[in-house]
Amino acid sequence: xxxxxxxxxxxxxxxxxxxxxxxxxxxxxxxxxxxxxxxxxxxxxxxxxxxxxxxxxxxxxxxxxxxxxxxxxxxxxxxxxxxxxxxxxxxxxxxxxxxxxxxxxxxxxxxxxxxxxxxxxxxxxxxxxxxxxxxxxxxxxxxxxxxxxxxxxxxxxxxxxxxxxxxxxxxxxxxxxxxxxxxxxxxxxxxxxxxxxxxxxxxxxxxxxxxxxxxxxxxxxxxxxxxxxxxxxxxxxxxxxxxxxxxxxxxxxxxxxxxxxxxxxxxxxxxxxxxxxxxxxxxxxxxxxxxxxxxxxxxxxxxxxxxxxxxxxxxxxxxxxxxxxxxxxxxxxxxxxxxxxxxxxxxxxxxxxxxxxxxxxxxxxxxxxxxxxxxxxxxxxxxxxxxxxxxxxxxxxxxxxxxxxxx
Ligand SMILES: [Zn+2]
Numbered sequence: 001x002x003x004x005x006x007x008x009x010x011x012x013x014x015x016x017x018x019x020x021x022x023x024x025x026x027x028x029x030x031x032x033x034x035x036x037x038x039x040x041x042x043x044x045x046x047x048x049x050x051x052x053x054x055x056x057x058x059x060x061x062x063x064x065x066x067x068x069x070x071x072x073x074x075x076x077x078x079x080x081x082x083x084x085x086x087x088x089x090x091x092x093x094x095x096x097x098x099x100x101x102x103x104x105x106x107x108x109x110x111x112x113x114x115x116x117x118x119x120x121x122x123x124x125x126x127x128x129x130x131x132x133x134x135x136x137x138x139x140x141x142x143x144x145x146x147x148x149x150x151x152x153x154x155x156x157x158x159x160x161x162x163x164x165x166x167x168x169x170x171x172x173x174x175x176x177x178x179x180x181x182x183x184x185x186x187x188x189x190x191x192x193x194x195x196x197x198x199x200x201x202x203x204x205x206x207x208x209x210x211x212x213x214x215x216x217x218x219x220x221x222x223x224x225x226x227x228x229x230x231x232x233x234x235x236x237x238x239x240x241x242x243x244x245x246x247x248x249x250x251x252x253x254x255x256x257x258x259x260x261x262x263x264x265x266x267x268x269x270x271x272x273x274x275x276x277x278x279x280x281x282x283x284x285x286x287x288x289x290x291x292x293x294x295x296x297x298x299x300x301x302x303x304x305x306x307x308x309x310x311x312x313x314x315x316x317x318x319x320x321x322x323x324x325x326x327x328x329x330x331x332x333x334x335x336x337x338x339x340x341x342x343x344x345x346x347x348x349x350x351x352x353x354x355x356x357x358x359x360x361x362x363x364x365x366x367x368x369x370x371x372x373x374x375x376x377x378x379x380x381x382x383x384x385x386x387x388x389x390x391x392x393x394x395x396x397x398x399x400x401x402x403x404x405x406x407x
Pocket of ligand 1: 189
């Protein structure tokens with residue numbers, strides 16, 4: 001089995017952690033921001049130094065290619081370089097740096113393959129500056145209309161298309177990852193949850209990404225003076241919403257199989273301490289791999305009382321996605337290589353979404369998870385031990401070499 005270099009990987013993680021380091025000890029590297037452009041430029045420079053061909057497609061995705069002995073399609077690996085606001089140093093970037101380390105190991109150790117091997121940086125995975133998330137992989141796989149996403153504007157009024165041009169990232173459509181050039185896609189990523197950290201295993205072999213739904217639930221009451229309206233006459237939308245949130249937790253919590261669910265966003269109008277709340281809207285995000293469990297979640301929402309506490313309740317589905325199953329044969333390649341390296345591993349599903357789930361629609365895709373210490377992610381405390389980072393990179397290296405020499 002081949003091994004990557006722990007020292008080289010440590011240097012990469014430290015170096016790229018400078019791009020977007022913020023004053024609160026985290027990383028703020030929004031898509032196509034100066035920090036993100038600088039990180040991608042450093043990736044590009046390192047790839048050119050390794051003698052690799054680097055190109056950019058029309059959605060700003062960057063590809064570094066190590067040629068194979070034959071002119072055939074080959075495996076690709078990668079992740080994203082953008083972060084959330086005040087996020088951590090591993091989400092996305094670790095997958096990019098592991099891919100770079102795989103290519104550097106191949107060059108340094110003189111490993112040649114039958115097929116070419118590519119590393120990819122996906123533009124705008126987080127969708128924080130320009131919604132939606134996973135924008136560029138979504139365009140490549142037909143989920144989103146390209147002209148519509150180019151027109152999406154950030155809070156300063158800059159469109160995604162303008163940011164691509166200004167950053168020198170509006171490349172060639174012909175450079176896009178596609179089944180013509182690529183046989184399989186592997187993405188290494190931090191787990192962003194506690195499973196591997198608690199089990200002590202180094203590697204998660206990801207079989208898919210769980211389905212999810214996202215609802216807005218609105219409660220309509222009546223505004224009134226906080227001093228003069230008797231309690232018996234009130235139609236308090238926030239009080240009614242509190243009851244609904246409590247009921248959702250009780251009933252969704254009883255569903256067998258254990259969906260995860262979150263009421264994470266709430267708006268209250270007029271949101272004044274002297275006025276009885278007139279209208280409250282809140283979000284409900286629920287996720288599970290089993291479509292039957294998700295149907296039961298929807299059933300609980302549909303059965304909510306419509307007129308609790310004298311108020312009126314409406315709900316609407318904002319969006320949903322079905323469970324994505326990764327290519328089982330490709331997941332088996334990951335599993336076999338993790339076993340051969342002697343790294344403790346388990347099959348698992350991802351709760352968060354990743355570019356790999358869109359790629360799976362056009363190519364065999366799979367993911368390699370590494371542990372998140374304490375399950376923490378999207379925060380400055382996000383961390384993964386260097387040994388686990390290296391073990392994950394070793395699995396990626398050996399899996400990719402197997403795919404690159406396939407007949
Ligand atoms: Zn990510």
